[in-house]
Amino acid sequence: MRIIPRLKCLALAGALVGLWVGIATAAEPPIRVGVLAYRGGDHANAAWEPTVRYLAERFPERGAEMVPLDLPGMEAAVQARTVDFVLTNTGNYVELEARHGVTRIATLRSSRAGASGAAIGSALIVRADRTDIREVGDLKGRTVMAIDPDAFGGFQVAWGEMLKAGVDPYRDVKELRFSGFPVDRVVFAVRDGTVDVGVLRACVLEELAAEGRVDSSQFRVLAPRTSPGFDCALSTDLYPDWPLARLASTPEELAKAVVVALFQMPADHPAARGGGYDGWTVPLDYQPVHALFRSLRIGPYRYLREVSLVDIARAHWEWLVVAALALLWWAIHSLRVEHLIKVRTAELRSANRDLVREMAERRRAEETARERQKEMDHVARLSILGEMASNLAHELNQPLGAIANYARGCTRRLEMGTGEPAQLAEITRAIAEQAERAGQIIARIRNFVRKRASQLEPMDVNEAVRAAMSLCESRARGDGVAIVLTLADDLPPVLADTVQIEQVVLNLVVNALDALEGAQTGAPEVTVRTGRDEAGRVEVAVADRGRGLTDEARSRLFDPFFTTKPGGMGLGLSICRTIVEAHGGHLWATDNPGGGAVMRFVLPAAGKAQPVGNEEQHHAR
Amino acid sequence: MHADTNHAGASRIVASRIVYVVDDDPAMRHSLAWLIGSLGVPVESFASGEEFLRAVRPDQPGCLVTDVRMPGMSGLELQDTLTRAGSLLTVVVITGHADVPMAVRALRAGAVDFIEKPFNDQVLLDRVHEALEQSHRAWEEQARKDHVRSLLARLTPRERQVADLVVAGKPNKVIAAEINISLKTVEVHRHNVMEKLEVGSIADLTRLLIEAE
Numbered sequence: 001m002r003i004i005p006r007l008k009c010l011a012l013a014g015a016l017v018g019l020w021v022g023i024a025t026a027a028e029p030p031i032r033v034g035v036l037a038y039r040g041g042d043h044a045n046a047a048w049e050p051t052v053r054y055l056a057e058r059f060p061e062r063g064a065e066m067v068p069l070d071l072p073g074m075e076a077a078v079q080a081r082t083v084d085f086v087l088t089n090t091g092n093y094v095e096l097e098a099r100h101g102v103t104r105i106a107t108l109r110s111s112r113a114g115a116s117g118a119a120i121g122s123a124l125i126v127r128a129d130r131t132d133i134r135e136v137g138d139l140k141g142r143t144v145m146a147i148d149p150d151a152f153g154g155f156q157v158a159w160g161e162m163l164k165a166g167v168d169p170y171r172d173v174k175e176l177r178f179s180g181f182p183v184d185r186v187v188f189a190v191r192d193g194t195v196d197v198g199v200l201r202a203c204v205l206e207e208l209a210a211e212g213r214v215d216s217s218q219f220r221v222l223a224p225r226t227s228p229g230f231d232c233a234l235s236t237d238l239y240p241d242w243p244l245a246r247l248a249s250t251p252e253e254l255a256k257a258v259v260v261a262l263f264q265m266p267a268d269h270p271a272a273r274g275g276g277y278d279g280w281t282v283p284l285d286y287q288p289v290h291a292l293f294r295s296l297r298i299g300p301y302r303y304l305r306e307v308s309l310v311d312i313a314r315a316h317w318e319w320l321v322v323a324a325l326a327l328l329w330w331a332i333h334s335l336r337v338e339h340l341i342k343v344r345t346a347e348l349r350s351a352n353r354d355l356v357r358e359m360a361e362r363r364r365a366e367e368t369a370r371e372r373q374k375e376m377d378h379v380a381r382l383s384i385l386g387e388m389a390s391n392l393a394h395e396l397n398q399p400l401g402a403i404a405n406y407a408r409g410c411t412r413r414l415e416m417g418t419g420e421p422a423q424l425a426e427i428t429r430a431i432a433e434q435a436e437r438a439g440q441i442i443a444r445i446r447n448f449v450r451k452r453a454s455q456l457e458p459m460d461v462n463e464a465v466r467a468a469m470s471l472c473e474s475r476a477r478g479d480g481v482a483i484v485l486t487l488a489d490d491l492p493p494v495l496a497d498t499v500q501i502e503q504v505v506l507n508l509v510v511n512a513l514d515a516l517e518g519a520q521t522g523a524p525e526v527t528v529r530t531g532r533d534e535a536g537r538v539e540v541a542v543a544d545r546g547r548g549l550t551d552e553a554r555s556r557l558f559d560p561f562f563t564t565k566p567g568g569m570g571l572g573l574s575i576c577r578t579i580v581e582a583h584g585g586h587l588w589a590t591d592n593p594g595g596g597a598v599m600r601f602v603l604p605a606a607g608k609a610q611p612v613g614n615e616e617q618h619h620a621r
Numbered sequence: 622m623h624a625d626t627n628h629a630g631a632s633r634i635v636a637s638r639i640v641y642v643v644d645d646d647p648a649m650r651h652s653l654a655w656l657i658g659s660l661g662v663p664v665e666s667f668a669s670g671e672e673f674l675r676a677v678r679p680d681q682p683g684c685l686v687t688d689v690r691m692p693g694m695s696g697l698e699l700q701d702t703l704t705r706a707g708s709l710l711t712v713v714v715i716t717g718h719a720d721v722p723m724a725v726r727a728l729r730a731g732a733v734d735f736i737e738k739p740f741n742d743q744v745l746l747d748r749v750h751e752a753l754e755q756s757h758r759a760w761e762e763q764a765r766k767d768h769v770r771s772l773l774a775r776l777t778p779r780e781r782q783v784a785d786l787v788v789a790g791k792p793n794k795v796i797a798a799e800i801n802i803s804l805k806t807v808e809v810h811r812h813n814v815m816e817k818l819e820v821g822s823i824a825d826l827t828r829l830l831i832e833a834e
Contacts, residue, residue, distance in 0.1 A: 401739055406655055
């Protein structure tokens with residue numbers, strides 16, 4: 001591949017064009033020139049068709065054709081190598097150069113170019129009467145209009161200038177608008193006051209003025225500067241004009257031939273005039289354009305916007321160190337906190353275990369105490385019943401004896417044949433009644449001595465008194481003591497265990513009977529009175545005319561195992577007080593005026609006060 | 622209850638004999654009356670000693686069956702009261718088995734018997750029957766004594782003096798000399814005594830006067 005061109009070069013150095021024609025004639029397609037049609041295909045045709053036709057004329061064997069392309073199309077064509085040359089604006093060229101290795105071979109020589117050949121700059125214009133805007137820095141907070149974000153002279157050059165003055169048009173101005181083509185829209189917007197500042201490619205204002213479409217005296221150019229040989233108003237540096245570039249794949253010979261052809265174009269050639277330029281010159285230095293784009297981070301330098309972590313790290317390493325230290329501190333702190341939580345949790349768990357164990361123990365102790373109390377109650381009931389055993393036997397003997405008498409009376413009459421059926425029937429009914437009576441007595445005794453858990457229910461204290469009487473009246477009868485009941489009939493119910501209250505009443509009455517034994521009184525009697533005290537509680541008073549209480553007895557009355565009776569256990573009153581207090585009541589002793597003693601207890605009426613203990617019923621059987 | 626009976630013990634009982642039952646327990650009282658009624662004697666029952674005393678004159682013959690333990694007046698107190706009033710009633714006391722000392726007191730106080738509960742019906746009925754007999758005997762004796770006393774009441778003091786001396790075995794002469802009256806007068810008094818006291822011999826006179834002691 002290298003040898004062939006070199007041979008051609010050597011052999012045909014003198015007749016380059018002729019040889020080229022010969023080769024071209026053989027097979028080669030027309031030279032394809034991609035042209036940036038930033039304002040549409042028609043405009044591009046009008047501007048650049050004469051230039052392409054010029055090339056076609058210079059390469060008659062091959063011909064040349066123009067391919068109008070927009071910016072994406074341009075990139076695609078270069079990538080696909082469907083064109084041989086590109087004719088594009090300065091910005092686009094820089095990008096293609098960087099990305100696809102296109103190389104400029106000639107630069108357009110503008111008719112207005114300065115001494116350096118560079119011809120593209122920007123002019124920032126304001127209305128002449130806007131004296132408040134003088135420097136580029138004054139653009140902050142103003143409305144700014146430009147042609148297009150991709151317009152090189154029409155925006156990007158000015159953008160660079162603004163950044164230099166510390167104004168980022170995308171951030172610091174009040175509003176940034178893009179008008180699109182035609183460019184005179186910008187001029188009119190500034191003239192009409194729609195925007196504060198307009199951005200134009202340098203020389204546009206002069207061209208419009210030359211066409212008579214605007215009056216340039218109405219405008220003022222910000223930060224005006226001059227460039228040698230460049231006679232348009234200017235706010236920025238100047239940059240090279242459009243280049244013609246070859247693709248990396250375009251043959252060297254062809255490129256050379258095209259450059260020669262272009263350089264030979266006279267300034268007044270119709271092609272130059274059609275394109276608005278003065279012909280072609282050597283390719284200029286596009287490095288300033290690179291510098292500009294880098295600072296703007298556009299074109300090939302767009303990647304600079306995608307800031308890498310390394311960039312950040314490099315720029316902000318102090319903060320990273322601080323952050324790392326903070327992270328480290330946080331991690332240590334977390335570990336420490338976690339450790340503390342673990343330790344504390346363990347402590348709590350252990351405390352909890354202790355608590356649970358303690359509660360279980362307490363529950364066990366309470367249960368034991370309750371069980372013991374139950375036992376005590378039971379023992380006390382057995383004890384008091386034991387004291388009355390003979391009386392109870394007598395009590396039971398009454399109905400049994402009656403039954404025996406009835407039955408024998410019947411037998412004898414039947415044997416003698418004197419029994420009248422009606423009479424016998426009456427007696428057998430009486431027998432049944434007495435059997436029932438005996439059964440009830442047994443049931444009462446059994447109920448009284450049964451070992452049982454306390455059961456609270458609304459009950460009538462008078463009922464408990466009557467039940468207690470049924471157990472002790474035979475004793476009273478035996479002693480020849482009358483028991484006088486004075487029961488109030490308007491008592492509120494109390495929340496209590498019936499058997500326990502019965503037990504208390506029985507105990508008090510038996511104590512009274514004991515006190516009367518041997519006492520010389522005319523008509524021995526025990527009075528049981530129920531009623532309500534001033535506080536609305538139910539009161540039961542058992543009064544006797546016995547020996548009364550000695551001082552010692554009074555002070556030790558409720559002590560367990562204190563007794564004045566020869567056979568007594570001394571548990572009765574102690575347990576009575578426990579029972580009454582468990583029902584939220586109170587038991588005490590007073591002297592009976594005129595001799596003897598009165599034992600009283602009060603119980604709260606149901607609903608007025610809750611009992612303080614024994615309320616648990618879960619172990620009731 | 623007044624029905625005639627073939628029973629050996631009951632056949633000799635006259636209608637005037639009566640049994641009183643005192644017990645505070647209604648069932649016991651009623652059943653006792655029913656049982657004792659099977660003897661064919663009339664039975665009256667009372668709930669307390671006081672009630673009984675209000676209703677029954679103590680000089681009547683009969684049997685009193687009472688429970689010893691009662692409120693108010695006890696069985697023993699009732700018995701005491703009757704004894705003090707010279708009652709002819711024979712008392713049968715019914716006690717519980719724990720009341721032996723009381724029963725002893727009752728016996729000493731003159732009760733015919735005590736019966737411990739629970740008792741055998743035949744024992745009770747025998748006791749009641751016995752008591753009725755005893756009471757009846759006492760009543761007859763009393764009645765005889767009363768008769769003798771009424772006869773003696775007919776005598777003048779001098780006649781009574783002569784009767785006593787006759788019974789003492791003194792001859793008429795000695796009597797006349799002792800009380801300083803004539804033998805003739807002694808003979809008249811002696812005749813009058815025999816007449817008034819309706820006796821035919823000295824032996825009868827002697828028995829009568831002893832009975833009247």
